[in-house]
Amino acid sequence: MPAAPGWMRPERVRVLKDVSDDGRGDFVAYVMYASHRTHHNHALEYTLHKANQQKKPAIVIFPVIEKKPHPNLRRFRFMLENILKMRDALGKRNVKLVVRKNYDFLPLLKEASYVVVDKPYLNHQRKFIDAVVENSEAEVAMVEGDVVVPVEVVSQKAEPYARTIRPKIMKNLEKFLEDIPTIRLEISSLSLDIPSWDEESVEDYVKGLEVDLTVEPVDYFVGGEDEAFRRLSLFVGERLKIYAENRSDPGVEASSELSPYLRWGMISPVQMLREVFRVYRFDDVNVQSLVNELVVWRELARNAAVYNPGFGTFDGLPEWAKQTLEAHVGDRREYVYSLKELEKARTHDRYWNAAQTELVRTGKIHNYMRMYWCKKIIEWTEHPRTAFEYAVYLNDRYGLDGVDPNSYLGISWCFGAFDRPFFESKIYGKVRKMTEESLKRKPGINAYLRRFSE
Numbered sequence: 001m002p003a004a005p006g007w008m009r010p011e012r013v014r015v016l017k018d019v020s021d022d023g024r025g026d027f028v029a030y031v032m033y034a035s036h037r038t039h040h041n042h043a044l045e046y047t048l049h050k051a052n053q054q055k056k057p058a059i060v061i062f063p064v065i066e067k068k069p070h071p072n073l074r075r076f077r078f079m080l081e082n083i084l085k086m087r088d089a090l091g092k093r094n095v096k097l098v099v100r101k102n103y104d105f106l107p108l109l110k111e112a113s114y115v116v117v118d119k120p121y122l123n124h125q126r127k128f129i130d131a132v133v134e135n136s137e138a139e140v141a142m143v144e145g146d147v148v149v150p151v152e153v154v155s156q157k158a159e160p161y162a163r164t165i166r167p168k169i170m171k172n173l174e175k176f177l178e179d180i181p182t183i184r185l186e187i188s189s190l191s192l193d194i195p196s197w198d199e200e201s202v203e204d205y206v207k208g209l210e211v212d213l214t215v216e217p218v219d220y221f222v223g224g225e226d227e228a229f230r231r232l233s234l235f236v237g238e239r240l241k242i243y244a245e246n247r248s249d250p251g252v253e254a255s256s257e258l259s260p261y262l263r264w265g266m267i268s269p270v271q272m273l274r275e276v277f278r279v280y281r282f283d284d285v286n287v288q289s290l291v292n293e294l295v296v297w298r299e300l301a302r303n304a305a306v307y308n309p310g311f312g313t314f315d316g317l318p319e320w321a322k323q324t325l326e327a328h329v330g331d332r333r334e335y336v337y338s339l340k341e342l343e344k345a346r347t348h349d350r351y352w353n354a355a356q357t358e359l360v361r362t363g364k365i366h367n368y369m370r371m372y373w374c375k376k377i378i379e380w381t382e383h384p385r386t387a388f389e390y391a392v393y394l395n396d397r398y399g400l401d402g403v404d405p406n407s408y409l410g411i412s413w414c415f416g417a418f419d420r421p422f423f424e425s426k427i428y429g430k431v432r433k434m435t436e437e438s439l440k441r442k443p444g445i446n447a448y449l450r451r452f453s454e
């Protein structure tokens with residue numbers, strides 16, 4: 001563990017490449033892969049601290065990877081909307097933002113005196129970080145700032161349930177809610193002669209990329225830290241007081257709708273909780289419920305991504321769930337839909353169609369509807385393995401919060417993971433099923449249907 005500055009929990013930093021510091025290199029470089037933000041970003045502040053210590057300038061490298069999973073206009077646009085804002089914010093702090101396409105930034109790392117990266121969770125993210133480590137000649141440190149409690153501090157194994165990980169997280173929670181300073185970079189990097197792909201508008205960036213244009217951008221979510229803060233203040237000021245009671249009612253606006261911003265690292269979960277605690281006490285029922293989702297379930301997803309090699313696929317499900325679902329493959333399905341029919345929301349079920357319409361129109365689905373949406377895909381496909389693939393495809397293609405450990409936790413939960421076996425039923429076997437009846441009991445369901453009927 002490298003010496004962490006006093007303001008940061010040392011467990012957040014880990015050396016990935018240990019090279020004795022011989023003072024070579026022109027700047028400290030932070031490869032901002034996951035935490036796309038200038039506020040409350042442990043990795044960024046650590047970078048600036050390190051640069052001041054080494055008496056060097058620091059740069060932030062922003063790689064725009066065209067071959068990400070689901071490289072479509074909607075997801076890229078949301079991400080790129082934040083680049084312009086970050087360039088300004090970093091510029092005011094004398095830090096140069098160097099935008100590069102794909103892996104074009106790798107040669108730059110040879111000139112760095114120290115390299116900082118974000119913690120990766122999913123396989124394709126780990127491969128990216130491996131390439132950074134391989135191409136760096138200087139020491140590489142990884143900083144884990146997108147969770148409250150670092151994954152390896154919580155547990156050293158895959159946790160099967162929220163109830164098993166909860167006490168391990170809760171005993172550490174308070175000490176990992178540390179505030180972090182906004183560090184002043186002593187030697188500016190703004191005049192360094194390092195080419196960057198700079199455009200004046202999101203449209204100009206998009207024109208320069210090979211992305212799938214068929215998934216259109218949405219108006220409902222605009223990328224950027226400023227937007228994330230706006231939603232956070234709305235949540236803390238107005239919605240949180242009804243969160244525990246109403247978060248599962250699709251017709252009531254009680255949740256934060258911050259998942260796309262958390263997904264792209266445009267807001268820090270630590271900062272979110274710190275803002276909540278300025279107004280609320282920890283034992284407030286709404287805060288308890290939020291901590292359960294934002295920390296316990298969200299960090300269970302990161303635990304699974306790190307410790308379960310099959311996470312995000314049918315094979316990664318618990319044995320009992322795979323067996324029971326496969327034992328029911330021969331059960332008669334009343335409806336079987338193709339991926340295209342599902343994508344176009346052309347099923348017989350108006351609730352399901354509304355959820356799919358919400359996904360396509362806004363870039364996310366309300367949590368309660370998401371469970372129903374995914375459970376029904378199991379019922380309407382020939383094989384649960386196909387159902388799993390369809391759910392991942394639709395969730396990740398249209399969801400601005402998709403391609404996240406949460407995506408695969410939510411989908412796996414619908415297939416029995418992190419849940420207990422229930423009474424045997426058709427098609428689902430011992431996996432918990434969901435029916436229309438549970439939806440009809442929600443007071444806001446008709447409002448939801450009106451909002452998302454085609």
Ligand SMILES: Cc1cc2nc3c(=O)[nH]c(=O)nc-3n(C[C@H](O)[C@H](O)[C@H](O)COP(=O)(O)OP(=O)(O)OC[C@H]3O[C@@H](n4cnc5c(N)ncnc54)[C@H](O)[C@@H]3O)c2cc1C
Nearest residue numbers: 255256257258259293294297298367374401402406407410
């Ligand atoms: C089938 C299925 C697919 C899902 N796909 C995604 C996805 O692609 N991306 C995603 O972020 N979440 C996903 N979830 C989890 C959950 O539905 C969303 O996180 C939540 O609806 C986001 O809304 P919000 O930001 O208003 O949440 P809030 O209730 O305001 O919660 C705040 C934050 O806590 C986290 N969170 C909340 N609920 C959960 C949960 N059950 N599990 C893990 N983290 C949670 C999210 O980061 C969320 O933004 C999925 C759930 C299911 C059942």
